[in-house]
Amino acid sequence: MAFYKEREGKIELIFPVSDMDAITGCEIKDYINKIVNEVDVVIINFSRITYINSSGLRELIQILKLLQDKDKKLFLTNLSENIKKIFVNTNIIKIINIYPTDEDVKRSL
């Protein structure tokens, strides 16, 4: 399993546990595709992610599109400093909502 999951009402929390690459990204996307009609918000918690590649970034964009098409929201939390730098430099930070913690997201809703 490339990720763990938890449901809190209409919020789905996803905790990837391995590299954020095409395989992990695709597994998460397939899962979200199945549950997209059951939730309003998806939070992907990056606390265990130390490696991401361009395929992982592209999968995140696919996940965002999948959720936006259904008027749902995507948030990323707990990014390491290095991954945050990658997100800033590639402009992902202007496209996906990024918060320090899951609690910060819940407070903002």
Place this chain on the structure above:
Amino acid sequence: MEKIKDYKNFLQLNTKVNISVRSGSYQGVYDSRIEDLRGDGIYISLPTLKGVPFPILPGTEVEVSFIASGGRFSFDTKVEGRVVDGIPMLKLKKPEYIYRSELRKFFRVDCRLKIKIHRLFFEKLNGDIIFKVNSYDALVKDISGGGVRLQTEIELVEDDIIQVDLTDHFPTINEIFGRVVTVFPKVDKKYEYGVEFISIRERDRDLIVKYVFRRQIELKKLT
């Protein structure tokens, strides 16, 4: 390099190690693993190269290096014998000290590797999200497990992120994100940068570290 006498917290069972043989008929860098630590011996699995075991001869002097929490460690020792205890192993003499270098200060070697670097961007355009990649040629002038010094034609600034593609030299390593940490003065109208790896798979880092060991041996032979 920090000298460590009490190293039992660093050298543990199942630690993956690189075994460097600098002379004799088995010269090279091999993969192995700590199988047992008892008495005055360190017992390692038979060293392998591309999956092929090499039963290095007793009496051979080797350098053992490994990465553990807290840094990169190494020590010199000697193969004392071959042992079969369920699996075939080599017995190494326990060293009096091991040495630690910080992970950030991986040993660098000079090289001249032609590679590609990429800059990635995502852009919102007419409601859609576009992914763009700009690719450039670059020449790696030195390399370590922690980063590269490279020369290229594009102008970058400190903190820029690039993707380092080493596939021409390491077929499996095409996706390392690196951050520009140093901008050197221009040489021959080309820009030169120190790049720190900030997103790299540990198995890819191991491959680079092994290359560095091999290259060290090659360079020593040339001098």
